[in-house]
Amino acid sequence: MADLFADDEPPQRALDEPGEDAPLADRLRPRDLSEVIGQEHITGPEGAIGRMVAAGRLSSLILWGPPGTGKTSIARLLAAAVGMRYEAVSAVFSGVADLKKAFAAAETAKKAGQRTLLFVDEIHRFNRAQQDGFLPFVERGTVTLVGATTENPSFELNAALLSRAQVLILHRLDAAALGRLLDRAEDLEGPLPLTNPAREALIASADGDGRFLLNQAETLYAAKIAEPLDPAALGQFLQRRVAVYDKDREGHYNLISALHKAVRGSDPQASLYYLARMLTAGEEPLFLARRLIRMAVEDIGMADPGALTQCIAAKDAYQFLGSPEGELALAQACVYLATAPKSNAVYKAQKAAWKSARETGSLMPPMNIVNAPTKLMKQVGYGAGYTYDHDADEGFSGDNYWPDEMEPQAFYQPVERGFERKVRERLAYWDKLRDERR
Structure with a gap:
């Protein structure tokens, strides 16, 4: 009797397999690393992940890439590929208590001979102290950490944590990869109600985000549109993805x-x-x-x-x-x-002059060009021998303006472009007059 009832029951679904009413993006999640689209440079046989899986051993990883590029799927599939227990936390929703619970479960599993891959989504959102909390568990091998971030790890993650993990960069999905995602959606749900130009416009509107693209496709399927939409009609029906841009990141x-x-x-x-x-x-x-x-x-x-x-x-x-x-x-x-014509001559001159000023300290300017507001200062030689340039031939005296202990410098070297070409000629002319009057 039990066997008879078993034949009438639907087959048991795997716990992590999405149901028929799950979002399209979940139902199309890859079931194997070979099905991950757009990241073959790391998941392929010659990629870092492909080599780790072939060896059956993982190191801790930081997956860095834009939203909707497969970071979560890769982490989940990695655990399955090497026979590790999978545990996931999100830095957005998890706190210290959740981490302690995850580490305790990993310790128990380790005693039973089971390794744990701990996936931490949005890992950059944990503060520095929380990030430091991962270190002893990673070092003891309690967990193999796989963190996902959309932000540059160099800026957002502790150096100590980075030194214990390999950073892998996920690429923004290009038009070809997004097109393959839509192909999978159409294999499952049927043709999208779009003309070919509108299909291209839909792909462009996703801005490299595969999850967003599938959510848009699901909206189109749910609308039960009778006639295929052209790009203009699609633009009225759907919104473009807002470009990812954080003004402080x-x-x-x-x-x-x-x-x-x-x-x-x-x-x-x-x-x-x-x-x-x-x-x-x-x-x-x-x-x-x-x-x-x-x-x-x-x-x-x-x-x-x-x-x-x-x-x-x-x-x-x-x-x-x-x-x-x-x-x-x-x-x-x-x-x-x-x-405009380009020159960084002033920029370079400023840097050189500032460097020289720091190195030479408090050298006194030559006496002929320092001010002499008092009778005593005039008596001891302040301002003696100064030539008023406007009274000199061609408005140029050629006097020395550098401290006696310092050789004249040439910080500013104008280029042969734009207005600086004339400035260069002028400086050369003054150098010639200066040489003649020495």
Whole structure:
């Protein structure tokens, strides 16, 4: 009788296998590392994870990559691939008590001969003291730690923790990888109600996030759309993914670095693109105005002195107009900088002069150029022999202005570009006159 009833019952589902009513992204989770899309550089036979699995032994890992790129799936599949017990905590929802419970369970499992892979999602959200708490358990082999983070581990994780883990970088999913995800969704749920151009637009809207893409696809399936949507109709039906951008984290620094280097590289098109990326993501416009001013004095300088004027004017214009009108002034300044002749001669001269000033200490200027406001100072030689340059031939005396104990230096070396070409000619002319009058 028991066998008869068993035949009528549905097959037992694995505990971690999602049900039919689970979200599409969960139902399409890979069941093997070979099914992970877009991260073959680490999961393939020649990748770090592929080699570890082949050897049957894991080291602690930090999986660093954008949202929706497979960090959680890889950790879960890793445990299964090497026969380890899997335990997961999230730094967003877990506290010290949860960690103690996880470590205690891992200690018990270790005594029974079972190794534990502890997956810590958003590990960068744990503070420094909490991160230090992992160290003894990692060192004793109680757990093999696999942490996931969207933030640069160099900035967000303790050096001690990083020294005990290998950092693996997950790539943002490209269009081909996202297309393969949609193929899997359509194999499971049927064709999406989209024209081919709309399908491409859907992939582009995901901005490299596989989870977001599958959630959008699920919305389309649930809507029971009769006729395929074109890109315009799709745009009205769905929202684009908001670009990942935290103003105090790595995305911010990456983009401002890209903007600065594009300006320095005289590419106005790329410069405008990165300026737009930051402004549309909600960056503070006055932060960008300050950085443009910095570029004007660091990378253009005397090659085009008008660059600084343009940037100060753009800052004033933005403060006067506000957004969005004032952003046009920032764009104009950005284009001006990118198309201006470049020179870092003043930047280099400033560094060299500051270094020399620190090294030479309190050397006295030559007596002929120090002020003599009192009779006594005049009597002891202050200001003696000074030549008023406006009274000299060609408005140039050629006097020595350096301390007697110091050789004249050449900090500023103008380049043969822009306005500095004329400055260079002028300095050469004065050097010639100085030599003649010695």
